[in-house]
Amino acid sequence: MPDRASSDPTPIASVTGLELGYGEHRVVTGLEFEVARGEIFAIMGASGVGKSTLLRTLVGLAPPAAGAVTLFGENPYAMPEPALFALRRRIGVAFQGGALLNALTVLENVELPLKLNTRLDRATIRIMAHLKLELLNLREIDHLYPSQLSGGMAKRVSLARAVVMDPELVFFDEPAGGLDARNAAELDTLIVTLRAAMNCSFVVVTHALDSAFAIADRLLVLADGRALTLGTPSEVRALGDERLTALFGQTASGQRVPRAAYLDRLTAGL
Amino acid sequence: MSTWLRPLAQLGAMGLFLGQTLRATRARTAWSGTFAGLLVRIGTRSLILVLAAGFCVGAMLAVQFHDTLTRFGSPSMLGAAVALSLVRELGPVLAALLVLGRAGSALAAEIASMRGSQQIDALACMGIDPLAYLVVPRLFACVLSLPLLTAVFDVAGLAGGMLVGGTSFGNPVQLVLDSAASGVDFDDVVMGVVKSLVFGLLIGWICLGRAFLAPAVRGTDDISRVSADAVVIASLAILGADYLLSALLP
Structure with missing residues (x-):
């Protein structure tokens, strides 16, 4: 696999003067950021601040009220539908609730993008899907239907489906949402594992301070309808305990997350 | 948007939806293997209902026509009256309403549920056209299954009537059968088939379109609302189209 991170210096996604909202109402204004190749970029903020709307806008599902979005240097809102579908085959999106097709098993869900977007034969598709399921420790449940999965499993299957086409950029909406600490940490591990194994970029939307501080290379913090800060975890920590607590309603334990040790633990099994 | 403009906007959106769906029939994903299963699902889902209802309607028609025809001195026309009523009018309309209630509402609820759980967004994000993958096979399964189910309804109705x-009523069965055969010509069968094809298209278009275009589906209330709206609108559309086709076609 070519080294995606170093082969192309242009940002994999970028946002310029972005405004999100409905009608005249604006939820977020003045967003400017770029996602570099190979990085894990976290978008943080309290509930209702517009994180998921921003994610939908980034993947071409919800046009912005103003401003521009580019994916791989192209504006997804200024291209015909077939080109947009082709562009989206270069990304993967794992939704908060999984968004798995209920009529299909875990294996069939993961096979679906390969089956419909490629002309690979059935055996090859199965092998590729099994590889991704193995990578995410899902091989033993590949015969189950989504209704038989726990919330954590559904998120992992959604992630497996998102990465089965080996995308260059993966979006993950609230990996920790609705999960206990152990399952949330497991998903953090998987994100770091996948980034290392596939050399792809991640945009993670989250309200979980601990995991964002632990896995992200850079963080964008949304608050009060704007970007409060954008920077590395240490730069965001400079906001201070009180400010973070006020924003997220959590004690700012992120300040004290031993990032290096946490990452060592996450990547220990690689 | 004003109250007056909203229905027009919805009609426009539904027209656009149908156009985009028909355009999506060219996509490979539209025929990726789900069509046959859906056809069987819609057919089997409604088969027993259509059989039972057809038989009862045919029997009811025989009772009604026997009384009326006897008054006018033509009881031998019973078979023709029952067959003609079934093939031209009641078969297509009642089969369509039954399929709408049984399969159409289920399709609307299924797509609305997929909208609410972001399955449709997920398909789009995989680079898969949801119209091609979800809507096209369901629409054509509706269009194709309705003439078949209408034929089942007609046969069951004729059996009930016979x-x-x-x-x-003491009529020789052979006489009733001969009367039925002589009373229905090829144009009547064509009329029934055309009607059932149009009704199948209306069921698929309205049920799938209302659910696919539903702006916000956040729970079971929204799913049942979308499904109920679709059934009501499609019922009226079927009855309206029935009048128009009866008036316009020979």
């Missing part, structure tokens, strides 16, 4: 006409 049984009642032959056993209850």
Whole structure:
């Protein structure tokens, strides 16, 4: 696999003067950021601040009220539908609730993008899907239907489906949402594992301070309808305990997350 | 948007939806293997209902027509009256309403549920056209299954009519059958087939379109609302189209 991170210096996604909202109402204004190749970029903020709307806008599902979005240097809102579908085959999106097709098993869900977007034969598709399921420790449940999965499993299957086409950029909406600490940490591990194994970029939307501080290379913090800060975890920590607590309603334990040790633990099994 | 403009906007959106769906029939994903299963699912889902309802309607027609025809001195026309009523009018309309209630509402609820759980967004994000993958096979399964189910309804209705006409009113069954055969010509069958194709298209278009275009589906209330709206609108559309086709076609 070519080294995606170093082969192309242009940002994999970028946002310029972005405004999100409905009608005249604006939820977020003045967003400017770029996602570099190979990085894990976290978008943080309290509930209702517009994180998921921003994610939908980034993947071409919800046009912005103003401003521009580019994916791989192209504006997804200024291209015909077939080109947009082709562009989206270069990304993967794992939704908060999984968004798995209920009529299909875990294996069939993961096979679906390969089956419909490629002309690979059935055996090859199965092998590729099994590889991704193995990578995410899902091989033993590949015969189950989504209704038989726990919330954590559904998120992992959604992630497996998102990465089965080996995308260059993966979006993950609230990996920790609705999960206990152990399952949330497991998903953090998987994100770091996948980034290392596939050399792809991640945009993670989250309200979980601990995991964002632990896995992200850079963080964008949304608050009060704007970007409060954008920077590395240490730069965001400079906001201070009180400010973070006020924003997220959590004690700012992120300040004290031993990032290096946490990452060592996450990547220990690689 | 004003109250007056909203229905027009919705009609426009539904027209656009149908156009985009028909355009999506060219996509490979539209025929990726789900069509046959959906056809069987819609057919089997409604088959028993259509059989039972057809038989009862045929029997009821025999009772009604026997009384009326006897008054006018033409009881031998019983078979023709029952067959003609079934093939041209009642078969297509009642089969369509039954399929709408049984399969159409389920399709609307299924797509609305997929909208609410972001399955449709997920398909789009995989680079898969949801119209091609989800809507096209369901729409064509509706269009194709309705003439078949209408034929089942007609046959069951004729059986019910023959049984009642032959056993209850003393008409020889052969006479009733001959009367039925002579009363229905090729144009009547064509009319029934055309109607059922149009009704199948209306069921698929309205049920799938209302659910696919639903702006916000956040729970079971929204799913049932979308499904109920679709059934009501499609019922009226079927009855309106039935009048127009009856008036316009020979």
